[in-house]
Amino acid sequence: xxxxxxxxxxxxxxxxxxxxxxxxxxxxxxxxxxxxxxxxxxxxxxxxxxxxxxxxxxxxxxxxxxxxxxxxxxxxxxxxxxxxxxxxxxxxxxxxxxxxxxxxxxxxxxxxxxxxxxxxxxxxxxxxxxxxxxxxxxxxxxxxxxxxxxxxxxxxxxxxxxxxxxxxxxxxxxxxxxxxxxxxxxxxxxxxxxxxxxxxxxxxxxxxxxxxxxxxxxxxxxxxxxxxxxxxxxxxxxxxxxxxxxxxxxxxxxxxxxxxxxxxxxxxxxxxxxxxxxxxxxxxxxxxxxxxxxxxxxxxxxxxxxxxxxxxxxxxxxxxxxxxxxxxxxxxxxxxxxxxx
Amino acid sequence: xxxxxxxxxxxxxxxxxxxxxxxxxxxxxxxxxxxxxxxxxxxxxxxxxxxxxxxxxxxxxxxxxxxxxxxxxxxxxxxxxxxxxxxxxxxxxxxxxxxxxxxxxxxxxxxxxxxxxxxxxxxxxxxxxxxxxxxxxxxxxxxxxxxxxxxxxxxxxxxxxxxxxxxxxxxxxxxxxxxxxxxxxxxxxxxxxxxxxxxxxxxxxxxxxxxxxxxxxxxxxxxxxxxxxxxxxxxxxxxxxxxxxxxxxxxxxxxxxxxxxxxxxxxxxxxxxxxxxxxxxxxxxxxxxxxxxxxxxxxxxxxxxxxxxxxxxxxxxxxxxxxxxxxxxxxxxxxxxxxxxxxxxxxxxxxxxxxxxxxxxxxxxxxxxxxxxxxxxxxxxxxxxxxxxxxxxxxxxxxxxxxxxxxxxxxxxxxxxxxxxxxxxxxxxxxxxxxxxxxxxxxx
Ligand code: SF4
Ligand code: SF4
Numbered sequence: 119x120x121x122x123x124x125x126x127x128x129x130x131x132x133x134x135x136x137x138x139x140x141x142x143x144x145x146x147x148x149x150x151x152x153x154x155x156x157x158x159x160x161x162x163x164x165x166x167x168x169x170x171x172x173x174x175x176x177x178x179x180x181x182x183x184x185x186x187x188x189x190x191x192x193x194x195x196x197x198x199x200x201x202x203x204x205x206x207x208x209x210x211x212x213x214x215x216x217x218x219x220x221x222x223x224x225x226x227x228x229x230x231x232x233x234x235x236x237x238x239x240x241x242x243x244x245x246x247x248x249x250x251x252x253x254x255x256x257x258x259x260x261x262x263x264x265x266x267x268x269x270x271x272x273x274x275x276x277x278x279x280x281x282x283x284x285x286x287x288x289x290x291x292x293x294x295x296x297x298x299x300x301x302x303x304x305x306x307x308x309x310x311x312x313x314x315x316x317x318x319x320x321x322x323x324x325x326x327x328x329x330x331x332x333x334x335x336x337x338x339x340x341x342x343x344x345x346x347x348x349x350x351x352x353x354x355x356x357x358x359x360x361x362x363x364x365x366x367x368x369x370x371x372x373x374x375x376x377x378x379x380x381x382x383x384x385x386x387x388x389x390x391x392x393x394x395x396x397x398x399x400x401x402x403x404x405x406x407x408x409x410x411x412x413x414x415x416x417x418x419x420x421x422x423x424x425x426x427x428x429x430x431x432x433x434x435x436x437x438x439x440x441x442x443x444x445x446x447x448x449x450x451x452x453x454x455x456x457x458x459x
Numbered sequence: 460x461x462x463x464x465x466x467x468x469x470x471x472x473x474x475x476x477x478x479x480x481x482x483x484x485x486x487x488x489x490x491x492x493x494x495x496x497x498x499x500x501x502x503x504x505x506x507x508x509x510x511x512x513x514x515x516x517x518x519x520x521x522x523x524x525x526x527x528x529x530x531x532x533x534x535x536x537x538x539x540x541x542x543x544x545x546x547x548x549x550x551x552x553x554x555x556x557x558x559x560x561x562x563x564x565x566x567x568x569x570x571x572x573x574x575x576x577x578x579x580x581x582x583x584x585x586x587x588x589x590x591x592x593x594x595x596x597x598x599x600x601x602x603x604x605x606x607x608x609x610x611x612x613x614x615x616x617x618x619x620x621x622x623x624x625x626x627x628x629x630x631x632x633x634x635x636x637x638x639x640x641x642x643x644x645x646x647x648x649x650x651x652x653x654x655x656x657x658x659x660x661x662x663x664x665x666x667x668x669x670x671x672x673x674x675x676x677x678x679x680x681x682x683x684x685x686x687x688x689x690x691x692x693x694x695x696x697x698x699x700x701x702x703x704x705x706x707x708x709x710x711x712x713x714x715x716x717x718x719x720x721x722x723x724x725x726x727x728x729x730x731x732x733x734x735x736x737x738x739x740x741x742x743x744x745x746x747x748x749x750x751x752x753x754x755x756x757x758x759x760x761x762x763x764x765x766x767x768x769x770x771x772x773x774x775x776x777x778x779x780x781x782x783x784x785x786x787x788x789x790x791x792x793x794x795x796x797x798x799x800x801x802x803x804x805x806x807x808x809x810x811x812x813x814x815x816x817x818x819x820x821x822x823x824x825x826x827x828x829x830x831x832x833x834x835x836x837x838x839x840x841x842x843x844x845x846x847x848x849x850x851x852x853x854x855x856x857x858x859x860x861x862x863x864x865x866x867x868x869x870x871x872x873x874x875x876x877x878x879x880x881x882x883x884x885x886x887x888x889x890x891x892x893x894x895x896x897x898x899x900x901x902x903x
Binding site: 399 | 715788791793795830832837838845877
């Protein structure tokens, strides 16, 4: 203490903060997604690379423009829009025309996030908002899937990828139906191990259940993701589809098929767990996950479409504020409190 | 609830402990400052009334200010010397309060004046409580609530268990740890007084598992005739909060807005207990207290017995601080208060002085993001509140709603929510303001 006039800085306690930080959490989510991204590019080649790049670029660009236009502080540094871009790209068919990808990216971030005020305020998972828009606007492009591991996948692009805006969609010679579609429309069952390993057709990043689960485990171990949501969601789907299968094996696929097919793994691990659009309490997370699981089974079993994960999660997001209002922690020492959700 | 076989509470956080640098340093006497500035309100309740005049000569231990009514305690001269003046001085909150300025007499033997002893045998509960008040004893854990009030059993109430709080869950602080190691007999004598005063049947000394030496030392010396046990609790913040302790040790939950005595329990900080045991047999008053002086900016860290009224500036000069010092906390880094000026004094409630450097301070100067609804704060809050929701309401200044619908007043400002928030939202800071606003609105 050399001088008597030293100035002290006054900031209230706590002086300590834990290591968790929004930017760090988001960065780790990106890390957890990398294996899935790598597998997608390996399985679908240049098509996946184009789709993912266009998705990420359009999302980041939209956020940048939105921040400039509204005078909001630039948020690209927190990585949350990067995650939206990657997740959004992973939900699209690999051979989706690039212009459609870009358009959906603008909707995902513009309508799904910026319009609500940016980080922390989006009621829905923004990636799914973009995907839902495309599903409604371009149903053919959204349901045209190419088969994985095409021989020339690193040498050439599917014709659709670089199609001009609003041109007639060209159906690709190599297109193949997804396992869910083959079951729904043809009664054909794909083996669970093929599904888990990602040897099947589907959206860019939904096919390899094992790598997706690996990423999820990493986040759970680092306490950056609620494990309750995927467990509740997958558990509900498993139980409900096992029950349906037992009642009517001809019309309802077994649980192992339901668990590993379509976007369920990707949705349960990385989409439904979007912190902003899911409940904050443990009990709330259980309810939310189970609700989504039930809706998935209903849509898959009786809906017109083979897949229902996207709509199920969006409905879950919509219910999340209600769940949070109904399920509050109960104060320590109050009636039944101190042990609540 | 149990964790690995140890009793604890649910939720809570794990801040870095940072106790290793001072835990093994024995308590050392701190020198007298050239002038001691003794604030007249060091405790919750009414300020003491000075009974000395400018220029008056006083003896160490002499009463220099008397209790102003029941919810107040007297002050004793921390040193023999001369009263310079009674005048306003800054307090930790930044507010000016009255204080007595005392100039210790150089070369004095600093012999302590003794008063009327309060014998353990034959004193009634009222006499013991009276003696505790006369000794100027308040909660030394930081709350500085007059101990005689805390120990007084209300009409129709009763206490069966007395918890001696040696958890010391605040990072950096090691005063209670050292007191348990060095003043074991004072602690036991204190327990005898408190049991006699309160009528409680048994005492439990609660120690966090990071102080195994203290627990073992206490256990070894347990007097056979004293109904006291030592319980080791897991290291978790805020384990030392009264409600958490009572929940963990007795399995009882103190309802919001109620006191431990409502569930027949009493909690006394271990250093307070030791002070009762040290002072009452001699009829002395508090003149000093053990303070952990530590933190990255402090050169000679340690546990010091510091005279009450020692100016913070003198204290830091003596231990040496780096030029980069930027923040000084009185109490610990989780719940303590940032010192607004170096002209404030060490008071009875100052359990530690923790100084940080500018580079350290940057760790908390992180960008504030919007709430991402991660729920970490909900998982951390030991009171089972919803800090995320409270934070939103605080921003909209809906203070009354925070209190009515979300139990704001049950928040005891432990800081766990702010500690875990990845968006670095100053949650507990806004709750402090909201609580003050609600109290003001309700009082007015
Ligand atoms: S709301 Fe209050 S009691 Fe709960 S963690 Fe935050 S500061 Fe502690
Ligand atoms: S910890 Fe912070 S970001 Fe997370 S829910 Fe609580 S207030 Fe929001």
